[in-house]
Amino acid sequence: MAIRKGRGVAAINYPTGMNLGGDPSQALVHSTPTGNFMVSLSSVDLGQGLKQVMAQICAETIGVPTDLVTIDTADTDTGPHCMGTFASRGTHRIGNAVRQAAEEARQVMLEVAADELEVNASDLDTDGTGNIHVKGAPQKSISIFDTALAAHFKRGRSISGRGMFLVPRSFPETETGAMKPATCYAHACVVADVEVDDETGEVTVVSVKNVYEVGRALNPKMVEQQLVGGSWMGISHALYETTEPYYPNREHGGTDFNQYLMPGPGDLAATETIVIERPAADGPYGAKGVGEMCANPQIPALANAIFDAVGVRIDSMPITPERILRALKAQAGEMRTG
Amino acid sequence: MEIRKEYFADERQDDLHEIGQSRPRSDLPGHVTGKTNYFADRTFPGLTHLKMVRSPHHHANIRSIDTSEAEKHPGVIRVLTAKDVPHNVYTILILIQVGPEDETVLADRKVSWKGQAVVAVVATSERAAQEAAAKVRIDYEVLPAVFDMLEALKPDAPEVNEHHPGNYYHYDSGDHRKVRFGDIDAGFAMADHILEQTYHSSPIEQAPAETTGCIVTPDGNDRFTCYTNTQAMFFTLDNTSIILQMPGHKLHMVGGTVGGGFGGKVDVIVEPIAILAAKLTNRPVSFIYSREEEMQISSPRAAETIILRDGVMNDGRLVARKVTGYTDAGAFSRHSPYGAQKGAAHYPGPYTVPNVWIDTYCVYTNRTPSSAMRGFGVTIADFALEVQMDKLARLIGMDPLEFRFINAYRDGDIKAHRQPTEGAALIECMQEASRVANWPVAEKYMAMSSRGREA
Known part of the structure; x- marks a missing residue:
């Protein structure tokens, strides 16, 4: 022995993600008057940290520090549809929806900043710390704080975006099992x-x-x-x-x-x-x-x-x-x- | 944890500010100081408690239900039976057109598993609800039960569920989901060795720290707010809408902070009956599983039986793999037909095999319905596949890791379900495992890449 x-x-x-797809998730992003960003979801954080990861995806995409992003979930009165937190889908499916929504919000933010700086939006970039500047001319800049204020009270623009991610449903072929799982x-x-x-x-x-x-x-x-x-x-x-x-x-x-x-x-x-x-x-x-x-x-x-x-x-x-x-x-x- | 950035370095975007940073979780201070609000931390004036009367039998007809003594019990507000539930027979995946509806919210004529809900008691305290539940008298005619999947598939087996004749799920492909690729007979004919082995598992509990539950409040305007720890808010809302025949705009689900799910909170079980109770009593209702209910009543991971028959060449090439998989759904479908189908999509594992034959069955037995759990449809398959790989390597006298390199899938390889492989990284994981575990393999395997085959 x-x-x-x-x-x-x-x-x-x-x-x-869900086997055979067909599992959509949505996200809405908007800025507050002082340039903080709210992400509205109906997705569930099971304790694994979904909210934190969504905040980082939103922050990266808009070009702000993660601290400025708040995740509002999961309330079916305020959050758009999410299929749920299962099937290893949260980061991928919801993350893609958040990224798309944040890209749309970023575009509006850059347009407002462009109006304020009297340049083209396509010439602008973010520095990741809360400022927007002209590419190659960092001294020509405006803070996201001031940009959001201008959007709300001067320009009448909603810095917001919608995101939706869907892998289309695949149906297995009955005799061969050909499918896209x-x-x-x-x-x-x-x-x-x-x-x-x-x-x-x-x-x-x-x-x-x-x-x-x-x-x-x-x-x-x-x-x-x-x-x-x-x-x-x-x-x-x-x-x-x-x-x-x-x-x-x-x-x-x-x-x-x-x-x-x-x-x-x-x-x-x-x-x-x-x-x-x-x-x-x-x-x-x-x-x-x-x-x-x-x-x-x-x-x-x-x-x-x-x-x-x-x-x-x-x-x-x-x-x-x-x-x-x-x-x-x-x-x-x-x-x-x- | 270490990130080995030398692999696929040219595919990674490295100019990011927030992504790739280990920012502290914003919800962590609340979690570790006990400040986080979970659904059960809410209290409401006049809160009532729902307890379930459950079947003591694995399989029985219900002759009669007598709730008169329970209704007289002090503190009892309402006793609910099947006739109170507007759409009592349902199935969760009907939302994505996977039927048939096959499960009762409250059993009416028959119970098909020990623990099946029959009568719901709502009272002013948990104790009163529990005591009253014990006073419900149900007259059962006990029926023969079947617990073994292969027994259940025999023609003379007891019928577990009238909606699934033969005790199996009826796919559009017949009594099982099929995948057919290459010529399985030719593969076995050319093989130097054939190995057939059978693998089994038993049901496994998700075991979250926080048990399944919800608290419902009537909002006073014919709307109901349900504080829930579901993993899927709209799955719950939409299924509740069907079961209660209540328009979706009457329902408001609040959740999103959950003490662990692992797949155990994907079923829609507690919310519909709790909302119905709140509607019928006009009182807030709490329905929270005890630990015993979480362990034996809530859906576990399905037991599976998997038969693998493989043909292998002396040089290590897998040339045929035939899989017969059985998933034990228990008495009702819940998500099991989906799980068995996911298994069919997963085989033959992360290997390129030219001849594949896959049959997966979803079988009904007289036990707690199984459903989703972390690794759904795949965990037990991987146990079987990877033990089989070890046996095959030893059968032909080859190192088990090198044997896997020979058969690993690569970008562009066509899988058994006829999709091209993209983004493979199995080989690199094995190369790193070889290094970190000091498990040496021949240099040609360390020179392989998932991005393509050697000339």
């Missing part, structure tokens, strides 16, 4: 190292090395929180979680966090996270959806590592100590009889 070490790898891809895919490759106690069947995840390709990390710290959280969920799925431990037997389902098993802080592996960016052609600043894919590759990587450690295949999730021990016993029995 011994602690046995093993290593496994898995590689995956994952589609962004998604426009862009995120990727990952994970190497997991485990120790398996062949006496108890217990698995210790020593480390996971996660490489994720995300399109573009719009806010790297928030990408990290999602990727690391996803990695832990993958470990939890692989080794612990189910509402029906003896499926398809319907008994013994957990009803609280004492009975429904998940790893605690002490069970989590040393986690290394590497990000690669291959910007999506149709993503806002290249972003893809990464919310779901980051939890998938750990499961097979751990299954493969467990096989590498003790030489038994557990082809049913979750890979519990009970299943490992039963497989080890069956293997030992085969050796004796074989």
Whole structure:
């Protein structure tokens, strides 16, 4: 009886947005009289930070600091339609809608600034800190604060914009399955190292090395929180979680966090996270959806590592100590009889 | 976390001010100091509480429902049954033309899973609602139940749901979604080895910190405001409008701050009945799942059974992949027909295989309806695919990572569902994994690119 070490790898891809498209989202952007920007949505922040990312997309597009952008969501009386926050669609679908709305608002803002500076709007640019200037002549400038005031009280212009993003619906061809399920895919490759106690069947995840390709990390710290959280969920799925431990037997389902098993802080592996960016052609600043894919590759990587450690295949999730021990016993029995 | 910018460096825009910056989240101080308002933090004068009477049986006919004792219980304001629900049989995806309507808001003639909602009790306290719910008398005729997907597909199996004869979802392609690419028989005929393996999973709970729920207030003008933690505001509004036969402009959904979803708050379950209760009582109504309801009543990730049959050459090329996937929807569709179809679009994984045959089935059994969860339709597929890849590599005596390089999809490759690959990056992820994990592979694999094939 011994602690046995093993290593496994898995590689995956994952589609962004609702399968087969047809999942629209809208955004409205307007400025206040003093050049702050409001983004109206009906999109839901599940705790992953959707509002922050939308603020950064709006700010980048208009050319202001993110602090000047406020996200107003999710109220169906004031926010335009959004399909919802699921299917790794938020950053990509809603982000594209916000970007389009912000581009329209920016154009009006530049036109007002052009009137104030008596130049052409196409000759203007933003500096990202709250000012608009003539390209190549930074001394000829006006603040966005003054531009918004002028728009409201002098020029009678609404600095605002509408955004709508829709990947058209695809219908699978019945006999061949020809279809367009998604426009862009995120990727990952994970190497997991485990120790398996062949006496108890217990698995210790020593480390996971996660490489994720995300399109573009719009806010790297928030990408990290999602990727690391996803990695832990993958470990939890692989080794612990189910509402029906003896499926398809319907008994013994957990009803609280004492009975429904998940790893605690002490069970989590040393986690290394590497990000690669291959910007999506149709993503806002290249972003893809990464919310779901980051939890998938750990499961097979751990299954493969467990096989590498003790030489038994557990082809049913979750890979519990009970299943490992039963497989080890069956293997030992085969050796004796074989 | 590190960003390795040397990959695809020429495709990245690097003159940005706000994008790519780790700005602190504006909602974070509120979250970590307990100041953030979630839906359940709201209180209203005269707030009432809704509790559900649920089926204790996996499958049973309802002979009679007697609510008289419950109605007399102190604090009870109203008891609701199926006849109170204007459009009682619904399905969520009818909004995108995926029918048929197959699920009751409150069961009338039959229950098809243990935990199915039958009677709703509204009372002035949670305790009164709970006590009154225990006084509802329902006479059941217990029916045989089926829990195993392959048993459910047999001709003599109990019928789980009258809207799905045969216990499977009827796609326009028949009893399953199909993908056909190349010549699967020719692929197996040329293969040096064939490996067929079966993979299983069990249902998994989304387990958000905040359980599913909502609070509804009558606004006094025949409009209702619903504070909800749904993941999809208009999905909820539009489905509620159908179920309650109430025009959309009478409904006002407020949400957007949620304590975790993971797909578990995409179903439209609590809002319609809570809004109906608010309408019939003219009182604010709170309907919040207990942890037990979240664990065993709310939709989990579906269990799946996946059979993979692969043909592989001694040089590592995958030449045939046949997939038969079964998704356990439980008693009602919710989002499962979509999930099974998403699986069909995902196979054969991120690999270029010339001959592919995919059948995915959505099967009904007498258990809690499954629905969306993080990785919907794909998570379990990836478990099966990537364990199978490991087995195939070992079968032909090849390094498992190198085996994946040989088969990895690249830009321009045609996928089984007949779309050209664009923006692939699997090879680069594997190259970086090789480096970071010190898992060496032959130099020719480190020289590969997702952007095209070597001359």
